[in-house]
Amino acid sequence: MIRLQRTDASRYQSLDPAAQKARFDRLQSLLRDASPATKSVFAEPAAVQGSTQVDWYSRLGGQPQRLSALAEADANAARARLDDALNDVARIANVLEGTSADDAAFLRAAARYPSDDDVFVLNGHPVVAGWGHGMAGRQPLGPVAAASAATAAAAGGAVAASSGRWWRVLLLLLALLLVLAVAAWWYFRDFAWPPWFDYAAFHETAARNEDELEALAGALDRDIETLLARCMPPPGAAFVAREAQQLRERVSELDGRIATQASVYQHAGVAPSERLQKLQPRPPAMAARITQVVDQCAAIAEEQQRREAEEQQRREEEERQRQAERERQQQAQAEAAKREEQKKRAEREVDEFDKRRANAGGKEGELTVTLLWNTVDDLDLHIHCPNRAHIYYKDRSGCGGSLDVDKNARDPLFGFPQGPVTREPIENVYWSQGSAAAGKYRIQVNLFKEGTRSRGSRPFKIKVQKGDKAEYFEGSVSSGERDAYFSFSYP
Structure with missing residues (x-):
């Protein structure tokens, strides 16, 4: 009230x-x-x-x-x-x-x-x-x-009754009915039918309903406006899409209730209140706002995904570059270590070849081929010259070269040592200055006699010294694979 x-x-x-x-x-x-x-x-x-x-x-x-x-x-x-x-x-x-x-x-x-x-x-x-x-x-x-027509009519009726003229009474009654009809029309002209409708109770109920509708609309407006703030993760666009669907259902429910309230006014023959008229366009505007918020959120999510993808790509590229740099550094370090190892190894091998040759009384010439191994077996060095000459233990000179060292030599029949046996043996062929022929040379390493019963491999190394330059070969022979071949060109 x-x-x-x-x-x-x-x-x-x-x-x-x-x-x-x-x-x-x-x-x-x-x-x-x-x-x-x-x-x-x-x-x-x-x-x-x-x-x-x-x-x-x-x-x-x-x-x-x-x-x-x-x-x-x-x-x-x-x-x-x-x-x-x-x-x-x-x-x-x-x-x-x-x-x-x-x-x-x-x-x-x-x-x-x-x-x-x-x-x-x-x-x-x-x-x-x-x-x-x-x-x-x-x-x-x-x-x-x-x-005061009622009083006048009553007085007229009394006069008519007293006069005894019934037709005058009839005329007065007709006039009274006419006055009552005009009065009724005038009275009820601004009221919807039926005139006994309780407008006070109707407006009170309508006001309560519209209070509730306005509260629902206000809550919806607030929830819609807070929806955009929840777009960025967390909770993210997927949550907003689900929440938007629930909001659309609430908007649809509000729209239906507003329509029901409007129909109540229509059935009562009463013009809708100003509050209801202001409420009617709000659900369509809310639905449009929800769609706008969802679209904005989708655009924000898409932009966020693009930025995250770019950031991920940048991080991956940086990681690839760092990995490539690490691999380059590791490769450079490995190559440097390999070169250093090769250098040290070459130095060790040079020292070993020179040491054994010097200890065995071998010579170094314009071209020198030296074979060394580390077992008591008898390995023979064969040189096949460009002119088909063959230098080995049976023919120690040919094509300008000479076999001057042959260690661990053994009897070809019984395998008995024919001299001192060492675990640092060497064989050496050298060409004095100006005696080496140009062309392609072939090296053969032969396991002539085993010094042990082992059938395993016997590794060896070869150094070809051509002036200031050296060329190295490695290999092995065994009881099952007694020969190994290499070649080099001179000069």
Whole structure:
């Protein structure tokens, strides 16, 4: 309910001494057959506890405005409705006059009010606060002197009866019916059918429903606006898509409830309230906003994925570059280590070849081929020259070269050593300065006699010294593979 105003006994004098609540209940009981427009004219009083003040309430919806503050056209229209309602009360009082003069007097007193400042207008409907009261030193207001047609008609009927002319009575009755028809049309012209519809209760229920609809719409607006903030992970675009679907369902439900509320107005023949009219376009706007937020979120997610992909690609490229640099450094280190090892090995081998040759009394010439191994076996060095000459233990000279060292030599038949046996043996062929023929030479290493019963391989090394340059070969022979071959060109 809407509170209209608060009155005080110091200014407002009751025209009836009964309690306010009892007076209102009695008024509603006497007006039980009256139209809703008539009943809703009277505000409901409520005594303020602990004081002589009274609050006045209305069940109609809308923003109350004082009749005295309205524009002239609006004030005249409201006043006409007020007079119609109060005249209806006066008509009911006239009807009750014959059965209960006390009730008739109560209704006539209730139809009085202090001033136009105590009349409020809600959506065009007048409501009187302080009805049945007057102000000290001021005559209370009431219905204008109109529609006393009932009394005139009754008087005319009495005259007609007394005259005995029935046709005049008939004419008066027809005139009365015409007046009543015009009055009924005038009274009900602004009301939807049926005229006894409880508009106060309707507007109160509608206001509660629209309060709930506005609360739902406000919650939806807030949830939609917070949706975009949840786009960035976590929780991310997938969550937003699911949340958006739930919001669309809530918007659809709100739209359906608004449509239902509008149909209630339509069925009642009442124009939709301003609040409902403002609510109706909100669900489509919400749905469009949800779609916009989802699209924005998808764009944000796509941009985020692009940036993450670029960042991942950059990190992978940097890692590839670091790995390539590590591999390059490792390869460089490995190659350097290999070169160093080869250098040290060559130095060791040079030292070993030179050492053994010197110890065995071998010579070094323009071209020198040296064979060394580390077992007690008898390995023979064969040189096949470009001119087909063959240098070996049976023919120690040929094509300018000479075999001057042959260690671990053994008997060809029984394998007995033919001299001292060493584990650092060597065979050496050399060409003195200017004696080596140019061309392709072939080296053959032969396992002539085993010094042990092992059938394993016997590794060996060969050094071909060509002036300041050296060429090395490695290989092995065994009981199953007794010969190994190599070749080199000179110069």
